[in-house]
Amino acid sequence: MVIYLSIVFVPAIAFYALSLIGLNKALGFTPMEVLRDLAQQTEVHSFRGFLSNIGVWFWVSSLAVAYFSAIFLHRGKKQRLLILMGILASILATDDFFLIHDRYVNQYICYFFYVVVALAILVLHFKDIIEIDGFAFLLAGGLLAGSIATDVIQGYLPFGYEVTQIFEEGCKFVGAASWLYFTCNVASFGCKPIKS
Numbered sequence: 001m002v003i004y005l006s007i008v009f010v011p012a013i014a015f016y017a018l019s020l021i022g023l024n025k026a027l028g029f030t031p032m033e034v035l036r037d038l039a040q041q042t043e044v045h046s047f048r049g050f051l052s053n054i055g056v057w058f059w060v061s062s063l064a065v066a067y068f069s070a071i072f073l074h075r076g077k078k079q080r081l082l083i084l085m086g087i088l089a090s091i092l093a094t095d096d097f098f099l100i101h102d103r104y105v106n107q108y109i110c111y112f113f114y115v116v117v118a119l120a121i122l123v124l125h126f127k128d129i130i131e132i133d134g135f136a137f138l139l140a141g142g143l144l145a146g147s148i149a150t151d152v153i154q155g156y157l158p159f160g161y162e163v164t165q166i167f168e169e170g171c172k173f174v175g176a177a178s179w180l181y182f183t184c185n186v187a188s189f190g191c192k193p194i195k196s
Contacts, residue, residue: 051173052096058176059093062086062183069187078190081125085183088117092176111148118144132189136182143175 023029032041039046066086070079091113095101101110118141122129129137150157150168157164 051169055169055173055176056093056096058173058180059089059096062089062176062180063093065180065183065187073187073191077125077128078186081121081128082183082186084117084121084124085179085186088114088121089179089183091117107151111152114144114148128186133182133185136178136185140175140178140182143171143178147171147175 020031020034023034024031037046039048063086066082066089070082070086074082091110095110098104101107122141147168150164150171154161154164154168
């Protein structure tokens with residue numbers, strides 16, 4: 001009971017209260033603006049932004065699998081790989097959910113951090129990646145790089161904005177799904193199946 005109270009109940013209540021109070025004081029939001037879903041507040045269809053939201057779920061699933069596995073299943077190099085993978089998924093989930101690079105921080109700064117973490121993963125764990133599933137890693141990385149590259153050069157392409165967005169978001173969506181797949185492969189690699 002003490003563990004539950006200290007690592008779940010109290011932090012959850014503190015986060016809930018601080019969010020309500022902090023966002024009210026910092027941005028002037030009412031409690032209802034913080035509590036209610038955006039689709040409810042704007043009275044638009046719940047499927048608006050559906051694919052973007054599913055993409056965020058992929059990132060959150062990846063970070064949950066990576067951190068859980070790093071804490072409970074692996075030690076040493078595999079643990080470090082999972083932590084780095086969780087960090088990248090955390091950055092991407094936060095950026096996608098809060099639209100960080102679209103609204104608050106220059107996109108090139110965000111992209112720089114993505115590249116630094118991705119290169120750290122590749123350089124520090126190249127042999128592990130190849131042994132586990134090099135194809136899935138390269139496909140996920142290539143799709144995410146394609147999404148970033150399209151975002152950077154879309155103003156120079158001879159296609160309309162909608163076409164480039166469909167391509168860019170498609171690369172990001174399939175890249176996020178591929179990252180989740182690779183994360184699950186890393187997490188389960190070397191684990192012995194449970195016998196019933």
